[in-house]
Amino acid sequence: MKIAVIGSMNIDKVCVVDRIPQIGETIKASAYFESFGGKGANQAVAIAKLSAKVSMIGCVGVDGYGDKIITYMNDLGIDMSGVKALDDAVTGSAFIYIGENDNTIVIVGGANDQVNTLYLNQVEAVIEEADVLLLQNEIPKTTVEYVLNTYGERKTIIYNPAPYFTIDTKALIKATWITPNESEAELMKMNLGDHDIDKQLIITKGSEGVTYYENGELKQLAASTCTVKDTTGAGDTFNGALAYALSKDWSISEAVSFANTAAGISTERIGAQGGMPNIEQVMERMKQ
Numbered sequence: 283m284k285i286a287v288i289g290s291m292n293i294d295k296v297c298v299v300d301r302i303p304q305i306g307e308t309i310k311a312s313a314y315f316e317s318f319g320g321k322g323a324n325q326a327v328a329i330a331k332l333s334a335k336v337s338m339i340g341c342v343g344v345d346g347y348g349d350k351i352i353t354y355m356n357d358l359g360i361d362m363s364g365v366k367a368l369d370d371a372v373t374g375s376a377f378i379y380i381g382e383n384d385n386t387i388v389i390v391g392g393a394n395d396q397v398n399t400l401y402l403n404q405v406e407a408v409i410e411e412a413d414v415l416l417l418q419n420e421i422p423k424t425t426v427e428y429v430l431n432t433y434g435e436r437k438t439i440i441y442n443p444a445p446y447f448t449i450d451t452k453a454l455i456k457a458t459w460i461t462p463n464e465s466e467a468e469l470m471k472m473n474l475g476d477h478d479i480d481k482q483l484i485i486t487k488g489s490e491g492v493t494y495y496e497n498g499e500l501k502q503l504a505a506s507t508c509t510v511k512d513t514t515g516a517g518d519t520f521n522g523a524l525a526y527a528l529s530k531d532w533s534i535s536e537a538v539s540f541a542n543t544a545a546g547i548s549t550e551r552i553g554a555q556g557g558m559p560n561i562e563q564v565m566e567r568m569k570q
Contacts, residue, residue, distance in 0.1 A: 283529040285329055286412035287522075288339040288402070288429055289322020290394040290420035291355075291365075292374040293347045294554060296514075299381040318354055319376050319554045320394065321418040321444065324515050327555045328522025328544070329416075330358045332564070334529060337361040337408050340421070341393040341401065347373035348393070364408035366401060368393050374420070378514060380552070385514050389420065389445070397421040399428045409433070416525045417457075418442045427453040434458075438528060442521045448473045459484055459528075461521055484538060486520055488513075492542050496534050503538055506546025506567070515554025520545035523564070543568050 297311035318327075322340050329336040338360050342348030344367050351373065356362050371393040379386045402409065402425065409415070415437050417429055426441075427450050433439060434456025441457035443449075446466045454460070454470075455477060461484045462470055470479075484494040491505040523544035527537035544564045551557035559567075 283413035283531075284335045284337070284411055285414045285416060285525050285529050286337040286339055286409055287322050287326040287329070287416045287525075288397070288409070288421070288425075289325065289416070289418045290320035290374055290391075290397075291323040291338070291340050291342055291351050292318075292320030292376045292389070292394070292420075293351070294319035294376045294378055294514075296378045296380060296553070298552070299379055301381045302379055302384065302386050315553075317553050317556065318351055319515070320374055321420045321442070321518055322416075323351065323355065324518035324554050324558075325416050325418070325442075325522040325525070326355065326360050327358060328519045328558045329526050330355075330360050331558050332523060332526045332544075332561045334526045335361070337364060337412060339364045339397070339402070339405055339408060341366045341368055341371070341396045343367070343371045343373040343393045344369050345372055347375075361408070364405035366404075368396055371396055380512055380514065383510050383513070385512070387514075391420070394420055395422060397425055399425060402428065412437065414438045414440070414525050414529045416440050416442070416521060418521075419445055419447055423447055423449055430454065430456045440521060440525050440528070442517070443470060444517065446470070451475065451477050455479060455482070457482060459524070461486065461524065463487070463517065484524070486517060486545075492538055494534060494538050501535065503542055506543050508546040508550050510549045512552045512557065513549050515557060516545045516549050518554065519548040519558050522558075540564060540568070
């Protein structure tokens with residue numbers, strides 16, 4: 283099965299600090315680097331590193347950074363034929379502070395804000411080729427709702443509601459699987475009214491692992507054992523690996539276990555995409 287990721291592509295501008303600065307405080311970084319990021323791109327890279335066929339659907343700017351992103355992802359074997367470069371927008375970016383085994387992130391949408399329904403209609407053929415769609419919230423709300431309403435009953439859709447915003451409930455319930463973290467799940471449930479989506483939820487809980495339903499039964503999987511250096515991109519690794527496993531027709535239990543292991547490995551290195559494991563590394567860790 284082929285996978286398509288509909289989402290954001292960014293340049294990450296990363297400061298490594300001893301601790302996350304407080305409001306109004308200035309501190310000195312111990313290191314600075316730029317890397318490729320964006321939740322959509324991260325998830326596509328995670329899938330590509332696991333050796334699956336994946337297409338990227340999204341927009342970049344014509345500003346140097348966009349060209350670099352397209353070249354880099356092409357080199358990883360990701361189908362970038364549906365990606366659009368825009369003259370009137372900057373490539374999206376994220377400003378990340380890493381410290382105390384955690385991070386804070388500020389996002390500039392840029393070209394990601396132009397991933398709209400008009401654009402999706404232009405790349406409809408690429409989307410239709412995919413069996414599994416992976417979707418997140420660094421693109422416009424109307425686009426997220428459009429994808430769920432248009433493809434929700436015909437394709438497997440993994441919807442990662444991050445960063446969180448409320449979408450129309452009728453669209454939300456058309457997702458096959460919804461993958462919030464704990465706080466996103468709570469916010470989501472507050473806005474659902476009488477609708478029950480528990481059996482669609484796969485909730486990532488950091489050091490407490492993952493909860494999900496299988497055959498109507500709530501299950502909990504402990505977090506993968508690892509030495510954490512940087513959690514940036516761990517959630518994206520989880521979602522990419524989940525899409526990979528579901529595209530192989532694995533059971534939901536097998537898929538969640540695989541994704542949980544991949545996400546754990548990704549936290550052992552600095553950087554979102556740089557820490558993502560290949561298929562051999564994940565399978566070897568699962569044997570331990």
